[in-house]
Amino acid sequence: MRCAAEAVARVSRFTRAVQARPRTRAHRLTPRAEASTETGGSPEGTMLLLGLTGSIGMGKSAVSSMLTEKLRVPVLDSDAVVHELYSPGGDAVEPVAALFPGVVDPDGGISRPELGKFVLGPDNEAAMAALEAVVHPLVDAARWKFLDDADKAGETLVVLDIPLLYEKGYENTVDLVVVVSAGSTETQRNRVLARPGMTPEKFEAIVARQVPDEEKRSRADFVIDTGCSLAETERAVGALVAELRSTGAGRAAVWSRMKAERRG
Numbered sequence: 001m002r003c004a005a006e007a008v009a010r011v012s013r014f015t016r017a018v019q020a021r022p023r024t025r026a027h028r029l030t031p032r033a034e035a036s037t038e039t040g041g042s043p044e045g046t047m048l049l050l051g052l053t054g055s056i057g058m059g060k061s062a063v064s065s066m067l068t069e070k071l072r073v074p075v076l077d078s079d080a081v082v083h084e085l086y087s088p089g090g091d092a093v094e095p096v097a098a099l100f101p102g103v104v105d106p107d108g109g110i111s112r113p114e115l116g117k118f119v120l121g122p123d124n125e126a127a128m129a130a131l132e133a134v135v136h137p138l139v140d141a142a143r144w145k146f147l148d149d150a151d152k153a154g155e156t157l158v159v160l161d162i163p164l165l166y167e168k169g170y171e172n173t174v175d176l177v178v179v180v181s182a183g184s185t186e187t188q189r190n191r192v193l194a195r196p197g198m199t200p201e202k203f204e205a206i207v208a209r210q211v212p213d214e215e216k217r218s219r220a221d222f223v224i225d226t227g228c229s230l231a232e233t234e235r236a237v238g239a240l241v242a243e244l245r246s247t248g249a250g251r252a253a254v255w256s257r258m259k260a261e262r263r264g
C-alpha cells in the first residue's frame with residue numbers, strides 16, 4: 001500500500017515541478033527523407049511526446065504494456081525496434097554482419113548473444129560505438145515513421161520508450177520524460193538475473209553503460225515506482241496518463257518543431 005501512495009504522490013509532485021525544467025540540446029533526429037505532405041491528423045501542436053526511460057530491468061516494457069493494452073496509448077519501444085532490425089531480412093542485418101563476422105544465425109537474423117560478446121564489456125567500447133553508429137540512425141528513422149503515423153491517426157499523446165534517452169541526449173526530442181524505477185538496485189538485479197541467458201557479468205556490463213538510476217530520477221519530469229506490485233504501478237501509470245490527457249495539449253511543442261525543421 002505504501003508503495004502505491006508513494007508512486008502516485010511522486011507523479012503529482014513531478015507534474016507540478018515540470019514547467020521550468022531546462023532541456024539538454026544534444027540530439028537532433030535526422031529528418032525523414034520521405035516526409036509526408038498529407039494534411040489531416042492531430043491539430044497542429046497538440047501531439048504530446050512523452051519519453052519513457054529507465055535502466056535495465058526497471059520496468060519499461062511492463063509499463064509499456066500497461067500503456068498500450070490498458071490505456072490505448074501508442075508506444076514505440078526502441079529495444080523492440082532494434083530486435084526487429086536484427087531479425088531475418090531486417091535493415092541492420094547486413095551492416096552489422098559486415099562489422100562483426102559470425103553473428104548471423106542460420107535463419108538469417110543477428111544472434112544477439114553472439115553480438116553481445118563483441119560489444120559488451122569495458123574492452124569493447126569502440127566496437128559498441130561502431131554498432132551504435134549503424135543502429136541508432138535506423139531507430140531514428142523508425143521513430144519518425146511512428147510519429148508520422150500517430151500524427152495522421154490524430155493521436156494527442158504518444159510514448160517513446162528510449163532506454164538511452166539521457167545517455168544519448170534524446171531529452172530534446174520529447175516534451176516530457178517519465179523514468180521508471182524500482183528504487184532499489186537489488187530488486188533490479190534480481191529481476192534481470194531471473195531472465196533466461198542473463199549472467200551477472202552481462203548485467204554489470206550493461207549497467208556500466210547506463211546513467212545511474214538516481215541521476216535519471218533526479219532529471220525526470222515524472223517518476224513511476226516499479227518497486228511495488230504491478231497493480232500499484234498500473235494505478236500510477238493511469239494517474240499519469242489522466243493528468244497528461246487533461247493538460248498535455250498545452251505542453252506539446254516538440255513535434256511541431258520537428259515538423260517545421262523538416263520542412264526547412
Ligand SMILES: CC(C)(COP(=O)(O)OP(=O)(O)OC[C@H]1O[C@@H](n2cnc3c(N)ncnc32)[C@H](O)[C@@H]1O)[C@@H](O)C(=O)NCCC(=O)NCCS
Binds near residue numbers: 079128206
Ligand atoms: C548488446 C545487444 C546485442 C544485447 O542484446 P540482448 O538481447 O541481450 O539485450 P537487449 O537488447 O534486450 O537489451 C538489454 C538491456 O541493455 C540495454 N542496452 C542495449 N544496448 C545498449 C547500449 N548500447 N548501451 C546501454 N544499454 C544498452 C537495453 O536498453 C536493455 O535495457 C543489443 O542490446 C544491442 O545490439 N545493442 C546495441 C543497440 C542499442 O544501442 N540499443 C539500445 C536501444 S536503441
Ligand SMILES: Nc1ncnc2c1ncn2[C@@H]1O[C@H](COP(=O)(O)OP(=O)(O)OP(=O)(O)O)[C@@H](O)[C@H]1O
Binds near residue numbers: 057079
Ligand atoms: N510493479 C512493477 N512494475 C513493473 N514491473 C514489475 C513490477 N513488479 C514486477 N515487475 C517485473 O519486473 C520486470 C521488469 O522487466 P521489464 O522487461 O519491464 O524491464 P525493462 O526496463 O523493459 O528492461 P530492459 O531495459 O532490459 O528492456 C518484469 O518481469 C515485470 O513483470
